[in-house]
Amino acid sequence: MATQTPSSSTSEVSKKRKRRPTSSTSELGKKRKGDDSSPPRWKYEVFLSFYGKDTRKSFTDHLYVDLKRKGILVFRDDETLQRGEYISKALLKAIRESQYAIVIFSANYAFSKWCLMELAEIVEWEEKKRLTVLPIFYHVDPCDVRNQSGSFAEAFTAHEKDPKIDKKDTDMWKNALRKAGSIAGWHIHDRYESTIIQEISGRLSRELNSKFSRHDYDKLVAIDSHVDKMMELLDMESDDVRFVGIHGMGGVGKTTLAEIIYDRVSSDCRFEGSSFISRVREKSATARDLASLQKELLSMIMQEEIPIWDHHEGIRMIKKILQNKKVFIVLDDVDSDEQLTALAGDRKWFGPGSRVIITSRDSHLLRTHEVKHTYKVKQLETTKALQLFSLSAFKKTHPIEDYKDLSMDFVNYAQGLPLALKVLGSFLYEREIDAWKSEKDKLKAIPNPKIMDVLQISFDGLQKLQKELFLDLACLFQKSLVSYEMLESCGYYRIDIEVLIEKSLISKSKYGWCKDLSMHDLLKEMGQELVRCECPQVPGQRSRLFHVEDLYQVLKNDTGTDAIKGIVMDFCPKTKQRLNAEALSKMRKLRFFKFHHSQNIKWHGNPLKYMPTNELQFLEWSGYHLKSLPSSFQPKNLTVLRMSRSHIKQLWKGPMDLDNLKEFDLSYSENLIETPDLTGAPNLENINLKGCKNLCEVHPSIGSLKRLKQLALYECSSLEKLPDLSKLECLTNLWVKETAITQIPSVNLLPKSMSLFTFEGRELMRDSTYDIGSLVEYHMEGKHEVQVRCIDFDSKAEKILDIAGGIVAKLNGDAMMISGWSLGFNIPEWVRYKSNGSSVTIDLDGITNPEMGCALFIVCDSDEFYPLDEDTSISLLFKKCIDFSTVRLDLLFRRDEEEYWEECSFRYYYMPPLLDGCLTKGIGFWVYIPAVLQFLQFLNIRRRFIKISFQACLFDELGLDPLIEVKECGVHLVCPDDGAKSEFFNSIAPFRRSVSSDSDSNSDFHRLYSAVIGKKKETGFGNFHIRRASSVELFHLLFREMCRMFENLKL
Structure with missing residues (x-):
């Protein structure tokens, strides 16, 4: 029976080569030691040593053909040697120029002195580490070879009788046979020769490929973590x-990652074949091109040419040939379902254990093809980006001292995009510092074409309306926060927004609660360059004006045209500019106008008088300089009106037809006396009147806006009353802070839809029948006794807590996230996993309930928050309370050696307490995670033991302060089924809302709560915030949600 055992002398399989050098120095040769001469220059990859009469036209010929079919360079004496050449010298030279020697020991091998001379030379070079020997025992026993017994003994008996053969030669040959016979190889006895040949050629192909990876690993940065996650x-x-997708924006490194995985995996002997199909998008313009790709796929796997002329026939052949083969395939840069259907239409096409990697810029395409396992390649963080840039620019991992600042400028420009970092770094290599500065200035005016060409591929694949959306985002919203709702109000469809996200042209905010969209700066630059190229010399002929010089040129010289759809000027000019308002009249297709007024800008005429309004949808004019809008300004299609910090005193008189208006913002317009009649704007959803200090009256028409969702009345210090809001069916958020209002409206007069009501004022009075209802945030500013009374919530305390407990139970519906803080806090005794310090390990063995929750606790030193003196007065504490800070908690989940970071930022309205004149020690924070198993699965953590580490620090607009010491931490698993038996739920609220408010348990709870509140009047205050989230949003929101807090009662 034929067997194969790995030999210590053979190279290890690890990577896939791209090509093999035929006359260059091998890296393997450089690493080998043992001879002082220069490394060999290999001409052949395999030298075949065999006895011709035994195997030349049978086994050796079959092996030779299979090796050649796999593209391996083979020396065989009867085909390679030139006529008339002395055979021994040519053979010796061929051996010295080969990487491998396959020695086929057959029954009569030792009878040939030329075979023995070959073998002696082969063994000598193997000992010098210049050659790898692979022996094949063709119907002979390896023991006979090692010990020169059997037919090998007969051969040496004949050699020893030959007077022409010296004893030194026979001793050398015997020694060569001993060594070669001791090397693990293939013993052909009763197995099929074709199977042995496949094993030999497969091993050689893999080992040769592994020595020539397509990438220089020394020039790759942060690749290991990507590879580990892909594996x-x-x-x-x-x-x-299994189909696995790799997606991300152009130039981020998808192909590089796929190539490295292919280098590593395709050489795995478990696979019966492998294929890497590159540039699928580029190669598949027609049906014939698809057939060509199918041919390439099958030919690489089968290592022979497979003719395919029609892509439908190609599908049939792939199914037929590969359905029982375990193969490894990479399809790179796929951009259509037709390509996937032709090359990997179904998992049933491939044998068990097969793997197919698909790289694409389009994540939706992967989902459409039911690729369940996907990995998004993200941009490099700054440190790694600088390292990659330096490898290209300086050929080392850090910049030269004099170039550090400029290097960071280019790194910031690239924003972590590997393509840009390598292109720019390579271009700047060995250039003088003046050239670096020149290139930096040039990039501000003209983008690098190599980078832009790669990025534009994604844009070219968009539909017309999607291209318009992309260009608007790149040119008109370039410095603004943009939401789905904003774009929809401007006439775009949500499906087109999703397409841009799926193609990695825009991205959602990394903070789950925030629906803002963003775009990589290089993509913005690409979009702006596309617009500039519409008419390079005449800005007035372009679709969008966003460079201030172009805008001034058009408005000064009156060169506007119908081509202009959008205008942006959002910064103050340093010099005085006079602009012609009448120039706007030629822009009849203007739909977007964003302007920042400045004292240095003087208009000749009223701009809004001349501005065409037929297609105008978006108007933002910060600092608008006039006191009202002209009567001729009738923008019937307007969806967004923003005029913050304007000089508006009265916007318009009477109702105006604004049926499409959804957002109305006059914030910080300090001259505004009253809001306009909004009867003609029934679809308004958002009104912002923050900072309108002279606003005395809110027009009652606001009370008829049935679609209004948010109303902000911050810092309206002259406002004394609110209109009737009871009919606002959709109102969810109402902010009334720092006004002259003294009467809090009864909850019965507020919409039932409200989820957030923030009310602060001076000399507040409250109806004794006030019912807190479903409101979840309530703040009042005033005297000390008022503050204490607010915390009590009178007799309604248990109601808001009852709401909390009930919603916590609804883990299958609107799941709740609850987090809190408390002063003088100690981790409860019933918490199962506790530790002194900042980390704790939990055991999830046997935890299978998908609704199992997890409560996290930490205790910090309160002195690090507000180190106040013992004589601190109550009034000073209130002032400190107003100056809010953010406490940021970082939680690190670790399994094995891999780390998964998720940042959770909670904003605490925190006031240090007084107890007998001294500050209490210790402040505790806790977070409750519903469905913790699903959360860990979201983080891709599937292990029994999980280590959780905690960090805390203060964060404000100036940045992060030093870390706060974590004194204790703990973790407790919470089973929702326990209900009233749960220590955790009993510590915050009655678990079931079904419990009657008149029941004994609720009464007992209220008495306990009242006692705790009484104690808190002496020891300090807490804060709370409850946030609803759908089950889909939950895991994205949980550790990034900026929660205010739910009060920890420590019952």
């Missing part, structure tokens, strides 16, 4: 057929 997704031990 986890591939799960090589599983027998299922």
